[in-house]
Amino acid sequence: MNVLWIMADQLRWDYLSCAGHPHLHTPNIDALAAKGVRFTNAYVQSPICGPSRMSSYTGRYCHSHGATWNGFPLRVGEPTLGDHLREIGVRPVLVGKTHMVADAEGMKRLGIDPTSDLGVLLSECGFEPFERDDGMHPYGPYDPEPAYDDYLRSQGFEAENPWEDLANSALGDDGELLSGWLLKYANMPANIPEEHSETPYMTRRAMEFMESAGDQPWLCHLSFIKPHWPYIVPAPYHDMYGPEHIKPPVRSQAERDNAHPVFEAYINSRICRSFARDEVRERVVPCYMGLIKQIDDQMGVLFKWMEERGLMENTMVVFTSDHGDYLGDHWMGEKDLFHDQSAKIPLIVYDPRKEADATRGMARDELVEAIDLAPTFLHAQGGKPKPHVLEGRDLAPLLHDAGEIEWRGYAISEYDYSTRDARATLGVDQADARLVMLRDARWKYVHAEGFRPMLFDMASDPDELNDLGASNAADVLAVCERMEKALSAWARRHHSRITKSAEQVDHMLATREPPGVLIGYWDEEEFEADFGKPFSERP
Known part of the structure; x- marks a missing residue:
């Protein structure tokens, strides 16, 4: 194709x-x-x-x-x-x-x-x-x-x-x-x-x-x-x-x-x-x-x-x-x-x-x-x-x-606004001039480093005219907390570990240390119990 x-x-x-x-x-x-x-x-x-x-x-x-x-x-x-x-x-x-x-x-x-x-x-x-x-x-x-x-x-x-x-x-x-x-x-x-x-x-x-x-x-x-x-x-x-x-x-x-x-x-x-x-x-x-x-x-x-x-x-x-x-x-x-x-x-x-x-x-x-x-x-x-x-x-x-x-x-x-006029207007350090949007089936949440979030209810306000991010209402605060937790979980994921696949990582776990490397074994008996073969046949 x-x-x-x-x-x-x-x-x-x-x-x-x-x-x-x-x-x-x-x-x-x-x-x-x-x-x-x-x-x-x-x-x-x-x-x-x-x-x-x-x-x-x-x-x-x-x-x-x-x-x-x-x-x-x-x-x-x-x-x-x-x-x-x-x-x-x-x-x-x-x-x-x-x-x-x-x-x-x-x-x-x-x-x-x-x-x-x-x-x-x-x-x-x-x-x-x-x-x-x-x-x-x-x-x-x-x-x-x-x-x-x-x-x-x-x-x-x-x-x-x-x-x-x-x-x-x-x-x-x-x-x-x-x-x-x-x-x-x-x-x-x-x-x-x-x-x-x-x-x-x-x-x-x-x-x-x-x-x-x-x-x-x-x-x-x-x-x-x-x-x-x-x-x-x-x-x-x-x-x-x-x-x-x-x-x-x-x-x-x-x-x-x-x-x-x-x-x-x-x-x-x-x-x-x-x-x-x-x-x-x-x-x-x-x-x-x-x-x-x-x-x-x-x-x-x-x-x-x-x-x-x-x-x-x-x-x-x-x-x-x-x-x-x-x-x-x-x-x-x-x-x-x-x-x-x-x-x-x-x-x-x-x-x-x-x-x-x-x-x-x-x-x-x-x-x-x-x-x-x-x-x-x-x-x-x-x-x-x-x-x-x-x-x-x-x-x-x-x-x-x-x-x-x-x-x-x-x-x-x-969004990185570190080179834009808005950053100078706000007096924000370049490292903090960033926004991240999280959009789920109903809500659009925007994390703004150093400021309150933005929040739109896309069900009742599809035109996004009413930013709820400044509200102290309990239901709004609960949505913001949930969205921020989801955003934090996303940010903590592996984003740069790209040289090994999940299958390769699992194989490394299954085979433990690299061949020829033995760490923490007390004696031959402990080795044999772990590997199922005599110490003399180690890789």
Whole structure:
């Protein structure tokens, strides 16, 4: 079996028609959901690009891999999904974005040439880079040809920085560049024909890989950079939606008036003050919807192409994102905190195996984590489980059984705000600037080091407008105590003991000391009673 793992950067879980959006119609993604399983409670392990992706690519929590913020390298030696798949003869390939930063110091210390085959794999989260596109970082020592900028130049589009000046800018009436970085121009068409913009280009590159892949099984990670900012989209998508298609913001004055200190520090930041303005939402949200509509149209092109070649018969297709986008909800912009607009993601899994026929078209509400994908792929492609390394759970039981299944009781997500303005506002030491979310079937609990917790009753308050964390009511205190105990138990688990499996540990117990080592025996008789053979026959 092959795997096509599609990730749309910064795509909210609820901006698909199959998830209930009233105006944004995504028939091709919906069709994938109709053939597979749509998970309605899927959470990332950190609501920010880099750490979220490092968790997805390793199958491990941020607590374990240590790359807790954008620009924090994934350390050399941290095992990745690509490493596990290569062991069983699967070719793991990247087309698009990883947000990976190489551990250059670690490679230097170990004498690894960053341009060698090993160095490239260590720099790309274990993926073979068929094409890497990290947007505002269009060049680097690990980018294979042809890179997106080189492609644009080959098509006659000349610019100092084609990615910014063409794909992510508009043109004014006098031919001046209007940068997509400025939210004012989000309603303008990008300065490039639609077929040459990033989303269709990367879709074609994925098809080019699949066309050339041969008989070796593969995993292709098609990782779109959109609908992530800069918020700008080419015609005809730039004006498909207008203010009448914007859902009202999910927020209340009460949540602002009674804000948790960390939440308050964020909503008072420049980014959040900007996105709380109606004029910003009226420019950005229709553009964001247009970017998603373009992705859905490209999914139609891609899935039709795969059907024509029989690839849907032996390829697991997964559609997801690395986090969401507040878009002004909860007075917030960007992502960062743990409201569902930010930490919850769309997750659709189409499994072509006959065992999955019983669940086709289902929407499942079990608590699923992004780290579940790595063990799911490993198992689907014939690998043995590695629970001592991969902290996620294989989704196969949820994909193959339509009944009730015993599953995890909570999902975990972590956030390191040590490099953010909120830390300076609060006067928090960098070592304490961390948040951890624990979400169970009813409650969402956020541990905030040095502050009171946040707590939301997702049953009575699904919009998360009423933070109960400051309450002294007995029932609330009991929930907080239970959630904190569960979080503490999770933190005490083995997160870094990955070089020995449970079976190997049990074998070490059964065989006791290493061969030739005898400790504490008084005489030959005591030895013989323990080992069942004379001392002279000891190993």
